[in-house]
Amino acid sequence: MTLQQELAVSPSAKLAVKDVSKAFRAGGERVQALSQVTLNVNEGEFVCLVGPSGCGKSTLLNIIAGLETPDEGTVQTDGVPIRGPGRDRMVMFQEAALFPWLDVFSNVMFGLKLKPGLSRNERKDVAHYYLKLVGLENFHRANLHELSGGMKQRAALARAMAPNPRVLLMDEPFAALDALTREQLYGDLQRIWEERRKTIVFVTHNVREAACLGDRVVLFSTRPGRIREEFKIPLPRPRDINSVDLAGYATEIMRALKGHLDAPEVQI
Amino acid sequence: MKRVLTAALFFAELLIAWQLVFLAKIWSPVLLPSPIGVGSYLWGVLRDGTLEASVLVTMKRLVLGYLIGLAAGLPLGMITARFRPVQDTLGVLALGLQGLPSVCWIPLALLWFGQSEAAMLFVVVMGTLWSVILATESGVRNVNPIYVRAARTMGSRWLHTWLKVIMPASLPFIVSGMKQGWAFAWRSLMAAEIFVTILTGFGLGQLLHYGRELNAMDQVIGVMFVIVFIGLLADKVLFSPWERFLHRRWGTEK
Numbered sequence: 001m002t003l004q005q006e007l008a009v010s011p012s013a014k015l016a017v018k019d020v021s022k023a024f025r026a027g028g029e030r031v032q033a034l035s036q037v038t039l040n041v042n043e044g045e046f047v048c049l050v051g052p053s054g055c056g057k058s059t060l061l062n063i064i065a066g067l068e069t070p071d072e073g074t075v076q077t078d079g080v081p082i083r084g085p086g087r088d089r090m091v092m093f094q095e096a097a098l099f100p101w102l103d104v105f106s107n108v109m110f111g112l113k114l115k116p117g118l119s120r121n122e123r124k125d126v127a128h129y130y131l132k133l134v135g136l137e138n139f140h141r142a143n144l145h146e147l148s149g150g151m152k153q154r155a156a157l158a159r160a161m162a163p164n165p166r167v168l169l170m171d172e173p174f175a176a177l178d179a180l181t182r183e184q185l186y187g188d189l190q191r192i193w194e195e196r197r198k199t200i201v202f203v204t205h206n207v208r209e210a211a212c213l214g215d216r217v218v219l220f221s222t223r224p225g226r227i228r229e230e231f232k233i234p235l236p237r238p239r240d241i242n243s244v245d246l247a248g249y250a251t252e253i254m255r256a257l258k259g260h261l262d263a264p265e266v267q268i
Numbered sequence: 269m270k271r272v273l274t275a276a277l278f279f280a281e282l283l284i285a286w287q288l289v290f291l292a293k294i295w296s297p298v299l300l301p302s303p304i305g306v307g308s309y310l311w312g313v314l315r316d317g318t319l320e321a322s323v324l325v326t327m328k329r330l331v332l333g334y335l336i337g338l339a340a341g342l343p344l345g346m347i348t349a350r351f352r353p354v355q356d357t358l359g360v361l362a363l364g365l366q367g368l369p370s371v372c373w374i375p376l377a378l379l380w381f382g383q384s385e386a387a388m389l390f391v392v393v394m395g396t397l398w399s400v401i402l403a404t405e406s407g408v409r410n411v412n413p414i415y416v417r418a419a420r421t422m423g424s425r426w427l428h429t430w431l432k433v434i435m436p437a438s439l440p441f442i443v444s445g446m447k448q449g450w451a452f453a454w455r456s457l458m459a460a461e462i463f464v465t466i467l468t469g470f471g472l473g474q475l476l477h478y479g480r481e482l483n484a485m486d487q488v489i490g491v492m493f494v495i496v497f498i499g500l501l502a503d504k505v506l507f508s509p510w511e512r513f514l515h516r517r518w519g520t521e522k
Contacts, residue, residue: 101436111422145519
């Protein structure tokens with residue numbers, strides 16, 4: 001299989017979350033993290049989940065990833081129920097979660113080596129392709145501590161995309177970065193998504209970030225975690241985080257978010 | 269270069285001070301031989317092969333016992349970290365026995381195994397095993413769970429996760445545990461060789477012991493030098509390269 005063939009096989013998947021509930025025990029108390037959450041994500045759609053901390057949006061992401069199991073409800077990719085973690089759904093974590101005992105290139109190779117059907121050279125070609133895509137072509141042999149925060153997230157993105165997943169799950173990947181680096185990554189992520197269209201579920205508490213990246217923004221409320229409202233963002237791409245149109249959408253979402261927080265039925 | 273020079277100067281000064289104390293005749297030469305006397309003793313045993321033979325005997329015992337300790341300690345440490353009941357039993361046992369000075373094993377070893385190589389080996393293994401178990405356990409326990417989660421999403425399972433994620437992630441701990449295990453093995457072997465006379469091999473510890481019996485202080489101090497030297501060499505040759513590599517990779521060097 002050549003690099004071109006490998007890249008061509010990339011059907012993005014339709015994601016169906018149905019009636020998912022999940023409770024935790026925290027400090028002897030039962031916390032309902034998610035309650036009856038239903039969410040459909042189309043093939044190649046970029047969906048952002050927004051909500052206050054503790055609204056269960058990261059829990060939902062972990063359930064879709066297969067790292068946690070729901071108490072009730074199902075998650076399906078293209079009609080197939082998920083059972084545990086799988087290569088078709090890759091996760092990008094907030095703290096990058098790159099392996100510090102490997103250099104950048106070997107980190108990207110980690111997932112590729114576990115993917116069957118590729119020769120050694122093809123895996124290397126794929127890794128080179130993705131490192132170039134995220135702009136790290138000159139940092140193959142760098143150790144992780146030599147990279148800046150933004151570069152680490154780029155490497156994590158390359159690692160997550162390299163096995164060619166059908167769904168990409170991103171858990172506040174840019175939360176720990178400075179504003180300037182973040183803006184740069186918004187641009188890059190949109191460019192990369194145009195080139196390698198994946199179904200993306202992106203968790204964030206940054207409303208503006210959600211409006212900038214998402215085709216759709218899904219608003220969560222807290223305790224129990226529930227979907228409150230959805231917003232379509234029909235702005236053309238690439239979008240600039242500082243544009244006035246975008247600010248309009250962000251304000252609308254923010255107002256809705258605050259409204260739900262103040263609503264008596266969700267008072268804590 | 270500057271560091272080498274500083275070190276060389278320090279040790280040269282130490283030797284000169286020793287020689288001056290010797291010349292001042294504060295203690296009898298029987299109790300404090302001169303550096304030259306010790307040097308000529310070492311030169312003599314090197315020439316007639318006594319030193320090489322004892323070092324060989326000692327190193328054989330050390331390496332064998334150390335390897336057994338590692339081979340048992342690494343997997344036991346991992347199991348201890350992974351399973352709560354093992355942690356509550358073997359983990360506590362390891363913690364307790366690690367605190368036991370290894371010289372305390374000698375009476376038991378003598379009664380169980382007699383004046384034999386087995387007694388030596390037993391003492392070295394007991395010196396190594398517990399600290400390797402404890403270091404491996406804490407290494408594995410300190411692995412950030414996010415690494416395992418990330419690996420699982422990429423399709424890593426059981427054995428692959430252990431070999432490719434948990435092992436390398438805990439390597440800094442494991443290497444320092446191996447280093448500590450080596451130091452304990454070395455101490456316990458010297459104690460064993462001084463206390464236990466056996467006919468199957470005449471090690472460094474025994475050489476030291478007979479130096480005392482013969483009132484040959486140049487021999488006592490000479491052998492002590494050799495023991496210190498071997499310890500330093502092991503550190504510089506066996507462990508320093510590993511540690512340097514890990515520090516570079518993980519970015520923990522100063």
